[in-house]
Amino acid sequence: MKSTNPATDEVIETYDDHTADDVDSILEDAVSASESWAETDITERQQLLENAGEILRDRQDEYAELMSREMGKPIDESYAELEKCAWVCDFYAERAGEFLSDRAIGSEPNAKTFVSYEPLGAVLAVMPWNFPFWQVFRFAAPHLTSGNVGLLKHASNVPGCALAIEEIFREAGYPEGVFSTLLVGSDTIEDVVRDDRLDAVTLTGSEGAGRAIAEQAGSELKKHVLELGGSDPFVVLEDADLDAAAETAATARTINSGQSCIAAKRFIVADEVFDEFLERFVSEMEGLEIGDPLESGTEIGPQAREDLMEGVHEQVEASVEAGASLECGGEPLDRDGWYYPPTVLAEPPMDSPAAEEEVFGPAAAVFRVADEEEAIELANDSHYGLGGSIWTADLDRGERIAREIEAGCVFVNELVKSDPRLPFGGVKASGYGRELAREGIHEFVNRKTIWVQSAGESDDVPQTE
Incomplete structure (x- = not known):
């Protein structure tokens, strides 16, 4: 071993x-x-x-x-x-x-x-x-x-x-x-x-x-x-604080260099703020510090194994070929080690790996939805049900939507995380x-x-x- x-x-x-x-x-x-x-x-x-x-x-x-x-x-x-x-x-x-x-x-x-x-x-x-x-x-x-x-x-x-x-x-x-x-x-x-x-x-x-x-x-x-596993939805509604949502979204997707079951993976954004959120999100992802994991300040380290890095890249390539727009990243880094950069895919088709599979690396899929109803429907359109995150200025609305999300835990205006004081686990697959x-x-x-x-x-x- x-x-x-x-x-x-x-x-x-x-x-x-x-x-x-x-x-x-x-x-x-x-x-x-x-x-x-x-x-x-x-x-x-x-x-x-x-x-x-x-x-x-x-x-x-x-x-x-x-x-x-x-x-x-x-x-x-x-x-x-x-x-x-x-x-x-x-x-x-x-x-x-x-x-x-x-x-x-x-x-x-x-x-x-x-x-x-x-x-x-x-x-x-x-x-x-x-x-x-x-x-x-x-x-x-x-x-x-x-x-x-x-x-x-x-x-x-x-x-x-x-x-x-x-x-x-x-x-x-x-x-x-x-x-x-x-x-x-x-x-x-x-x-x-x-x-x-x-x-x-x-x-x-x-x-x-x-x-x-x-x-x-x-x-x-x-x-x-x-x-x-999980393919957690991160729902951004039209009344969300976009600066806070985009900053937290980048953290939620790339914690542990993207290798987390409860990382946000599917970003579901209301059409009214889609373009603005996407721009801010891409900027946050591109600004993350990639480097030696032993150096303080490094935010993105290598993937844990070479085959894991290759698997993420295959999912990204297949999603782009299916019609997703590559907004940043998308290629293994030319350096020692198994590094994959923060990657954003916009509007991947629903039959693409970015939409259907768990992507266990720093690659995010951003989806456009017309309204709250469609956001809930898309959030639940997964055989996974580990966690979910809802972003809205209306806390009553956020709590109501959280009750409709099919997951073991849902956070409003916060990323999904485990906490010793709170029960943790999933439903479905x-x-x-x-x-x-x-x-x-x-x-x-x-x-x-x-x-x-x-x-x-x-x-x-x-x-x-």
Whole structure:
């Protein structure tokens, strides 16, 4: 397993894959740790999570450079990602006890009835390369603290990040086996999912990977959560603040050099302001600083792999051939590394890749619509449903339209983002289940109903299923 710098195409380090015996041993350690970890007092689990957050902040320079070298993230974004990871540790260190406390439910006068939240056991997290620390911590922070043990199968191009995260939990004081990394390829995961020692699975990744995991986990009747791709609409209505919309649009499309599931990808603009928005948007995109991801101030780094850059370029070329107007960008940069420039395609045909597919790179498609009704229709004309953004001066109007957008989260006058305090996830082909907030920590627990009846005082209740 190789770690390669996408800005230079140089191999950083080579790692030995785990063998079948290694995987078996790791699973056995997880099972061995599971029972005692589930019985560990919640306050102790919260303290260990707080320790992990402190390590993230103490070693942010080391981890930020690791991320930027291994997958090309601009260094300023790497620091921001680490701070967000520390934040999610802080959040659950403070709130997990509240979220997992018994919930009383009224029933009969002489009975105590409540819901108890109990861990499921060993949970496998199959995580992507694009946010190599954040995706893992938003899984681990709630679910380790709820008493589960975690197994991480990270993307094969970020093994250094995977091992660094494992070390963070070890140094924070987590017992052996509570969090472990599996350095294996995707072909091994099917066997892991089928293993009786595994209780649940979560995946963040492509639609294809999600379908495979869902099929495997479903056949084993194992709980699973999927956060998959997206083709998020960014709707600009005629009364929007165009300066703010255009500036935010460029950020929303190019965060992580465009490699984000919740990046804005389809820009749906009212005809009345289409030309003005397009001009400002192109100007913002052209003004972004492309450079070495290790240099502060770089806004666009390389794509994480050469094949990913080539894939984006193929989608752009096919969309232009279909009739889209190329407003800027559109060609890989002539420099070392896998760089693709900020690119804007105006009015691509509806059967072009820019309209039909998820474009996982810094290429934006801008569509013209006649009115609000057509904007909503086009926003929902996608088999994805992860996020959406609405821009309007009328907040009541924005809220009303947000309710009509088919997505897991919709923001008005703001870009789509995940936040530890808010549940996050999609609908349609963008997956199911939720991460973060109270809803997220409840995904991998047994929400057990308990009825405690006073002896000899049971009322007559219909005995039905």
